[in-house]
Amino acid sequence: MKPFNPRRAAIEARINQGLRGQWYAACAAADLKPGKPLGLMLLGQKLVFWRNDAGTAMAVEDFCPHRGAPLSRGQVHEGHIACRYHGVMVDGTGTIQRVPAMPECALEGRKALKAFETHEVCGAIFVYMPSPASPAAPPFAAPAEFLDPAWASFLCTSPWHVNYRYALDNLADPMHGCYLHADSFTLAFGAKQDLMRLETRNDGFLVSRIAQAGENFDWTDMVVTEASVYCRLDIPYPAAAGPGGVFRIIGYTTPVDETHCRVFFWRMRKVEGLARDVWRFLYRAKLEARHWHVLEQDREMLEAMDDDARQREMLYQHDIGVSKLRQLLLNRAKAEIDFETATGPEA
Ligand code: FES
Numbered sequence: 645m646k647p648f649n650p651r652r653a654a655i656e657a658r659i660n661q662g663l664r665g666q667w668y669a670a671c672a673a674a675d676l677k678p679g680k681p682l683g684l685m686l687l688g689q690k691l692v693f694w695r696n697d698a699g700t701a702m703a704v705e706d707f708c709p710h711r712g713a714p715l716s717r718g719q720v721h722e723g724h725i726a727c728r729y730h731g732v733m734v735d736g737t738g739t740i741q742r743v744p745a746m747p748e749c750a751l752e753g754r755k756a757l758k759a760f761e762t763h764e765v766c767g768a769i770f771v772y773m774p775s776p777a778s779p780a781a782p783p784f785a786a787p788a789e790f791l792d793p794a795w796a797s798f799l800c801t802s803p804w805h806v807n808y809r810y811a812l813d814n815l816a817d818p819m820h821g822c823y824l825h826a827d828s829f830t831l832a833f834g835a836k837q838d839l840m841r842l843e844t845r846n847d848g849f850l851v852s853r854i855a856q857a858g859e860n861f862d863w864t865d866m867v868v869t870e871a872s873v874y875c876r877l878d879i880p881y882p883a884a885a886g887p888g889g890v891f892r893i894i895g896y897t898t899p900v901d902e903t904h905c906r907v908f909f910w911r912m913r914k915v916e917g918l919a920r921d922v923w924r925f926l927y928r929a930k931l932e933a934r935h936w937h938v939l940e941q942d943r944e945m946l947e948a949m950d951d952d953a954r955q956r957e958m959l960y961q962h963d964i965g966v967s968k969l970r971q972l973l974l975n976r977a978k979a980e981i982d983f984e985t986a987t988g989p990e991a
């Protein structure tokens with residue numbers, strides 16, 4: 645048995661909890677309704693989200709500075725969040741604005757909670773989870789498709805009872821498409837044998853099948869930027885799926901805690917004008933249920949795997965994308981842990 649190595653254990657624990665210094669998808673924008681706070685857990689930390697008077701998403705720790713009641717059970721007042729227990733009001737910077745039960749209370753004006761940067765784009769709210777090494781949020785680097793109006797999209801998000809690493813591994817593994825999803829509307833085509841190719845870039849890598857392109861889920865573009873991880877992949881659509889080009893998926897995964905995550909998939913098609921309306925109608929009427937079926941196949945398989953399946957696995961050539969992704973996450977986690985060891989966790 646290998647001797648216990650505290651640094652290695654800390655690195656492994658950090659990857660399992662979720663890397664910090666990253667932007668994560670928090671929720672669909674439509675789920676954060678004006679006037680209604682929303683409690684969410686990310687990376688084992690409870691946050692409360694709400695919209696201020698301008699409609700901008702605010703996020704602070706979900707913990708009332710008075711006696712710790714969850715602010716997510718409170719109400720939005722004057723753009724701030726008011727605790728349900730005794731009415732203490734906190735603003736989007738985590739500062740106590742008012743203690744209504746006690747005139748001229750000394751707590752007013754005190755910065756009491758951590759606040760988190762948010763960014764709303766393409767129907768979702770992202771939040772920056774800071775690290776000691778990167779306490780300030782860098783600008784959110786959106787996938788080009790999010791900013792290009794030629795792409796029509798639907799966001800689909802779902803909670804999965806599995807560590808986020810399994811969801812990421814699954815996306816870095818195109819070869820599972822023609823097996824796990826062999827009975828599906830879009831992924832039933834192509835050869836069941838191949839080799840994989842890996843092309844690395846400064847911001848991630850492309851893993852693709854060598855002998856097949858444009859038939860099935862044949863490649864994944866895994867984008868690992870300074871402050872976010874997401875993937876891009878195309879699924880060829882049969883003619884029955886209506887007008888428009890390929891079906892593109894942009895995918896993000898968000899660690900909730902060590903055994904839960906949330907997946908976010910933008911299902912996109914570059915299609916404009918009347919054809920866009922036709923596609924959107926077809927998607928809602930017919931295609932969406934089929935895509936859910938495929939996603940459920942992924943969820944069910946991953947949730948059925950042991951939490952420590954990684955300890956006994958035997959990888960082969962097709963897993964080069966999975967290995968590369970893990971190596972990138974490991975390097976990030978090492979850098980975080982070494983920084984915190986050198987400076988202290990609250991530096
Ligand atoms: S616990 Fe929130 S106001 Fe008292």
Ligand SMILES: [Fe+2]
Binds near residue numbers: 820825942
């Ligand atoms: Fe899949």
